[in-house]
Amino acid sequence: MGLKRFIIRRCIEILVIFFFIMTVLFVLFRIAPGDPVERMVDPSMTPEDAQLLMESMGLDQPVWTQYLYYLKNVATGNMGVSFHYGEPVTHILMNRLPNTILLFTTAIILSALLGIYLGKIAAWKQGGRIDTWMTIGALFCHTLFLPWMALIMIWFFAYKVGWFPITGMVSPAVWIDPDTGWIGKTIDVIHHLMLPLMTLIVIHFGSYLLVMRSSMLDTLKDDYIITARAKGLAEKEIRDRHAAPNAALPVVTSVGLSLAFSINGGALTETVFTWPGIGRELVFAVSHSDYPLAQAAFLLIAGVVLVANLVVDVLYAYLDPRIRY
Amino acid sequence: MTQPFSTTQATKDAFGGGTERHVPYWIERFLDGWAIYRKNVIGRIGVVLLCLFALMAAVSYIPQWVNPIYNPMTGVDPQISYSTGPSFRHWLGTDNIGRDLFSQLLAGARVAFIVGITSALISILFGTTIGMVAGYYGKRTDLILMRFADMVMVMPTLLVVLILSALFGQLNIWVIVVMIALFRWPGVARVIRSQTMSLRHRPFVEAAIVAGASRFRILFRHILPNVMPLALLYMTFRVTSAIIIEAALAFLGFGDPGTVSWGMMLQWVWKTGHMFQAPYWLLPPGICISLITMAFYMTGRAMDDVLDPRLREEEIKR
């Protein structure tokens, strides 16, 4: 079937891109000023440990061999030991990955759904008051500066009103308590998730709303809309069953196109809310010159963006039969 | 794809308009565009806001000239050693070491314009050239360039610049500007490419090819003028993205330590833990970043209406 071929082709493309990014990163790590060895080996390690690590990364070999070692290490997840945590970086990052995925995917899905829903309504009432205000509101939210928005959210919802915890992902007290069941823990995480999630949604839904609105306006001019009307369907049915599914396709595309931008925002959000994800880990690593961690975090984020791209593509193909078959 | 301007241009060229008509035609085209633009409320708001910010940037030199304690970076009010609220002496108050917030805000406008416009210019230059070459030469060239664009496109610019600053140490503001530009051209290149491809088969280009014009001449004499408005439109969107990335970078503590930008101000209020106590410090820079982004964005959208409404698929991305 076409879909399978399509997915395989995209997977290959993604692998090529990832390979390219990996190589560029490797080159950057070699040409940057300073000793590449010092960048990968924690200065506070015992000489024996350092020697062992250097050997496993091929750092005592010529550059070409180092590159091969590097490729192998990326593939096997042996990316060195974090200077700060003193643990293998893969271990740390695999720990953080689910948190990022939780925040990131919920935020994107919810903001896309919200954008689609509101954009549909705005387009339907084109030129009306609802449309005007929604467009202006979307423009406004879309251009808010994310970290600032995050600070305002914390200031208001956590500090002034006190509805949500200021930062973090869990309350230690809840998790230490042996009586808390998984429901209590889930609620605790959701409680912490709310603010960063709301911030991301506020920043993102606006652009999706605008895309949906203009795509819906185009769709409404299509001939099959007249057919639907001629069939005697009610206006709501025409909107929801015929116009919206077609108009939502460009929104899916735009979600894919804006993924790189969204992950920037994700890193900022994680940092401000101290949400223990890979984006925050990258920022942290960069500010503490923890090179192994920074390198691995960057690669992992690039990987997440690429995989998310693939997911969006597959979703698009699934939604649009013209691609699927 | 209907392109009101290009089509008229095309007809004029095709029917012997020739090059000597180009200059007056440009003006005519600009005035036409401006007449449509002025009817757009969103566009008008955008232009007014931009003028305000430009004014801020222009007067940003005055405070420190009046009194060195108003220097946004180094001027410290000797009588103040903690953050104070707005007063007659300090219109927006001071930060925690007694620097004047108002003059910092003005200086921030200057940085935002410099960063936004230079970075956007560079990325537009890249994007337009690459897009035109890809669209005009087609085949292999096109494939390679566009694949490359795809790769750059999936890179999160902010995080890329972050990792570079980890490797190369504190980045100077101009390096940041160039870095941002280097990662923001693919979107432009794609649009310019498709525009070029549709132009390549228009009569006036084919006539030029038949007349034996060189490729260089065709690209820059015939195609460039027609993709210019679109490139200009994309410039406004690139300005916003550059401003935002610089601000975010500064916010995270990786800005140029020698400049006072709005992102920097937010980083200071956040890192010194004043965000709950000093709304007079927290609010202005954030509002300014958001508003200037919005202003450029609105200008872009209004320009988009003046140009071709059908080419807007990509505008939404920052």
Added chain:
Amino acid sequence: MTTSLLDVENLSIGYHTGNGIHLAVDNVSFHVERGGSLGLVGESGCGKTTIGMAIMGLLPPNAGVVSGHIRFEGEDLTTVDDSRMRKIRWRRISMIFQAAMNALNPVQRVQAQVAEAIITHEPELSRHAVAHRTRSLFKLVKIPEDRLRDYPHQFSGGMRQRVIIAMALACNPSLIIADEPTTALDVIVQNQILKAIGMFQKEKNIGMIFISHDIAVVSDVCTHIGVMYEGSLVEMGRKEEVFYCPGHPYTRLLIESLLTLSDEPADLSEVSCVIAPQGITGDGGCSFNETCSDASAACRNEKVGWVELSDTHRVRCNLAGKEVEG
């Protein structure tokens, strides 16, 4: 007097355009009987689609009925409200659209789109009954059963056209408006489809308005022919009358151009005039006078009335009656 299925009386329709109202349909009257079929012919832009859309109540927002009535089974469609109109659409009057290529929703299976029409108007039907009816409709238009779950883009143009026809028949309407259902199809498919349409129409005793710019096709399918020129009806009659003894110079031109087009060395000067009509000339005289070879001063200045050539055949031309005599 028994009421006809559809009675259009003095219908005028205008489009609001940048420079005022443009009358696309000017004072048109005709009627269609149950089981009868009327062909509307005329060049591109003469207002045929506009009439069809007006009957369906689907005129675009910038268009409106300026005057006149559309009586369908005694009910005036120009005055009914939206919810009533929705019930009439498709259930009683269905339409085969000119742009059938794009008239199907690209992200829905064809089967679902036909079924939707049935479900909308007969919600009481069980799912099984709907599926059964859908299948038999597809069988009727000769689309193999295993293609039912396909999407429109997997169909050829002719097949899509047949899906639309199946859809148009789905609710047993009493009137079908077929707007150039065969343009853009090759001759063989065109023949098949025309046959199919004619067959259903006779079999189910459906009234039909068949819109085309091709008078030969119309005379194949229809019992009556109306010829339109720039928004007005200029000749109307049984198909034999109009096709074999056309009364109006424009009709003659249409038939002649049909003949000359099939001959190789044709003089196209006359034909090209027809293809590129001037704007509507207002009510100063016959709108055809600039192209007409028989035009006289009277044609330019006086309003032209109907001339009845027989009980069923009327022509709007100053010369009509005289010519027959002479």
